[in-house]
Amino acid sequence: MKPTSCVCAFLFLCGNVFGEGWYPQVDGSFGYGLFQRLGLGDMQNDEALNLDCPYLAGTAYYLGWAMFEPKEGDYQWDYMERLIKKWQDKGKRVMFRIDVINKRPRPDLAFGTPEWVFQSGAKRLVAHSSGEKTASHWPVYWDPKFFDKFSNFIKAMAKRFDGHPGIEFMMIGFGEFATTKVCGPSSKVMDQYEKAGYNKNLWVDTVKKTMDLYKESFVKTPVCATLAPFHKIGDGSEPEVYKLGQHAGGKGIYLFNHSLNSTSKWFSKDNIYPKLFNEVRSQTKIAIGPDDPVISKLGRGGAGEGRVRDQGEIDEVLDLAFGGIRGMPETSVDYLVFYPEDIAAITPGNVDYNAQAESTVQEAIRRLKDSQEPNQNK
Numbered sequence: 001m002k003p004t005s006c007v008c009a010f011l012f013l014c015g016n017v018f019g020e021g022w023y024p025q026v027d028g029s030f031g032y033g034l035f036q037r038l039g040l041g042d043m044q045n046d047e048a049l050n051l052d053c054p055y056l057a058g059t060a061y062y063l064g065w066a067m068f069e070p071k072e073g074d075y076q077w078d079y080m081e082r083l084i085k086k087w088q089d090k091g092k093r094v095m096f097r098i099d100v101i102n103k104r105p106r107p108d109l110a111f112g113t114p115e116w117v118f119q120s121g122a123k124r125l126v127a128h129s130s131g132e133k134t135a136s137h138w139p140v141y142w143d144p145k146f147f148d149k150f151s152n153f154i155k156a157m158a159k160r161f162d163g164h165p166g167i168e169f170m171m172i173g174f175g176e177f178a179t180t181k182v183c184g185p186s187s188k189v190m191d192q193y194e195k196a197g198y199n200k201n202l203w204v205d206t207v208k209k210t211m212d213l214y215k216e217s218f219v220k221t222p223v224c225a226t227l228a229p230f231h232k233i234g235d236g237s238e239p240e241v242y243k244l245g246q247h248a249g250g251k252g253i254y255l256f257n258h259s260l261n262s263t264s265k266w267f268s269k270d271n272i273y274p275k276l277f278n279e280v281r282s283q284t285k286i287a288i289g290p291d292d293p294v295i296s297k298l299g300r301g302g303a304g305e306g307r308v309r310d311q312g313e314i315d316e317v318l319d320l321a322f323g324g325i326r327g328m329p330e331t332s333v334d335y336l337v338f339y340p341e342d343i344a345a346i347t348p349g350n351v352d353y354n355a356q357a358e359s360t361v362q363e364a365i366r367r368l369k370d371s372q373e374p375n376q377n378k
Contacts, residue, residue, distance in 0.1 A: 022054070022055060022057070022365055022369070023057050023091070023092075025091065027165035028163075028165045028167075028221075029093065029167075029168050029169060029221075029222060030057055030093060030168065031285070031334065031372055032057075032285075032334045032335060032368040032369060032371070032372050033057025033058070033093075033168070033335060033336075033365070033368065034055055034056055034057055034335075034336045034338065034343075034361065034364070034365055034368070035056070035057055035058050035059060035060050035095060035168070035335060035336070035337045035338075036049070036050060036056060036059050036060065036337070036338055036339065036340050036342075036343045037059070037060045037062060037289070037337055037338070037339060037340075038059050038060065038061055038062065038340060039062045040062075040063070040064075041104075042340055043061075047083060047086065048083075048086040048087065049340045049343075050340055050343040050344060050347060051086065051087065051090060051092075052090070052347070053343050053344075053346065053347040054347070054348075055343075055346055055347075055358075055361055055362065055365055056092065056343055057092060057093060057168070058087050058092040058093035058094050058095070058168055059087060059092075059094055059095070060094070060095035060096070060097060060171065060337060061083055061094060061095070061096050061097065062097045062099065062178075063096065063097070063098055063099070064098065064099050064102050064112040064113075065098055065099065065100055065112055065113055065114060065150075065153060065173070066102075066112060066113065066114040066115070067079065068080065068098065068153075068157070069114055069153055069156075070114060070116075071114075071116060072114075072116050072117075072120070072149070073152075075153075075156050075157075075160070077157075077160050077161075080096065080161070084164065084166040084167065085166070087166065088165070088166035093166060093167060093168035094166060094167055094168065095167070095168050095169055095170065095171055095224075096161075096167070096170055096171065097170075097171035097172075097173050097178045098157070098173040099112040099173045099177075099178050100112045100113045100139055100141075100150065100173060100174060101113070101136060101137075101138055101139070101175075101176060101177075102136065103129050103132070103136050103176065103177070103187060104129075104132060104136075112173075113137065113139050113146070113150075117139070117145075117146060117149045117150075118137065118139075120145060120149065121145050122139060122140070122143055122145040122146035122149065123139070123140040123143045123145075123146065123196060124137055124138070124139065124140075125137070125138040125139075125140065125189055125192040125193065125196065126138070127187060127188045127189035127192065128188065129186055129187045129188060130186040130187075130188065131186075136187070136189075138183070138187075138189055138192075138193075140193070140196045140197075141174065141175070141182075141203075141206050141210075142197070142202055142203075142205075142206045143196075147206075147209070151213055154213055154214060154217050155213075155217050157170075157217075158217035158218045158219075158221075161221065162217070162218045162219055162220050162221050163219075163220035163221055164221065167221050168222075169221060169222035169223060169224050169254055170214065170218055170221055170222070170223045170224070171223070171224045171226065171256070172210060172211060172214050172223060172224065172225045172226070172253075174207065174210045175207070175228075177226070177228075178226055179226040179227065179228035180207050180225070180226070180227050180228050180229075180230065180241055180244055181228040181229060181230060181231065182198060182203055182230050182231060183231065184231065184232060185231065185232050190231060200230065200237065200240055203230060203240075204240050204243070204244065207225075207244055208244065208247055211223075211225055211244075211247065211248050211251070211253055212251075214253070215251050215252070215253055222252075222253075222254055222285070223253055223254065224253065224254035224255070224256050224287060225244070225245075225248045225253050225254070225255060225256065226255075226256040226257065226258065227241055227244065227245055227255060227256070227257050227273070227276075228241070228257070228259070229241060238272050241272065242272050242276055245272075245276045245280065246276070246279070246280065248280075248284070249276075249279070249280025249283050249284045250280070250283060252283060252284050253284060254284055254285045254286070254287060254334075254335075255276075255277065255280065255284060255285075255286055255287070256286075256287040256288070256289075256335075256337070257273050257287075257288055257289075258288075258289045258290065258291050258337065259290075259291055260288050260289055260290045260291075260311075260317060260320060260321055261290060261291065261311045261312065261317070262311060262312025262313070262316040262317045262319075262320050263310055263311060263312050264311075274323055274328045274329050274331055275329070277331045277332065277333075278329055278331060278332070281331075281332035285334040285335065286331065286332055286333050286334050286335070287333075287334065287335035287336070287337055288321045288331075288333055288335070288336060288337070289336060289337035289338055290311050290317060290338065290339070291311075292309040292311060292339070293309075293338075293339040293341040293342050294311050294312070294313075294314050294317050294338065294339075294342050295314055295341060295342050295345045295352075295354060295357055296341040296342070296345070296352075297309060297310050297311070298341075300339065314342070314357050314360050314361070315360045318336070318360060318361070318364045321333050321336060321364075322364075322367060332371060333367075333368065333371070334368060334371070334372070335368070336364060336368065342357075345357050345358075346358040346361045
């Protein structure tokens, strides 16, 4: 059932190019789809990488708060508008993740949180992450001064973009890599957080407060929380992460996990996510993706940049996303979020094109689309 080059050409001529037929022609959210994640490094050469991939519903932009509020109250939305338009003109959608931490600083954008926030008196932590030459500046998330400034920014962003027809959903930009993780071990900043008062209960309360801030600010546009252990796998935070997922799902906040990996026990029948996703499936939507490119098998970022990171073959990775194998229950998955290298590999005409991977992804999108019928009330 793998398409030949003739079949691919036929689909192209019949109008399936640029996603027509794969996604509905509507304003606003599709409610499902294959998206890619684009960070600043990916965007250096092309802000709309893989724009013409026929299977891509759109892209998720991972950017920093400092880009959009360089001075307090001076909101710079034009760049965000321009990014949306590139995809909306092709009938596609975008997601935005606006981070408070840039763990991998660039000379032209050193930090996620604007410098003026720290200058105003918000507490600052400084640490060199593994593999990085430049130190990152971390906010103390629960510091009242920081949270007040952050809240003002989120409310201003919602005032401008809530209900925008070119946005699929907004990702909550809090914690390391905008997750429920305070910081990972490679960040080398946990001891400073503990000195600043960190404990599990305080972190749970802070994350809930952030989730509620986004949900109350974005009334029309969906928001999404990314779940992860508080510090590292096996740190004992799974019960708290589960409860945060229940809290979010009960409010209709989408849930995202990017630890999808067929070679790891982290996404297995013993993991919390399959059970959690099935528990909240009637209340919200679920997004899943890998933490590194799957097809190229090369790691991303920091000390892992360019190293082999085998996450399994694309067909098994996608089977795991939907569940029903390895003793896992079937899962209601609505979104798949992959790296641009994977999207390039399924795009006909691309130098890295892989016909087998294309066929596998086609079937995955059909499953995403078909699963929407009983869940249209989300």
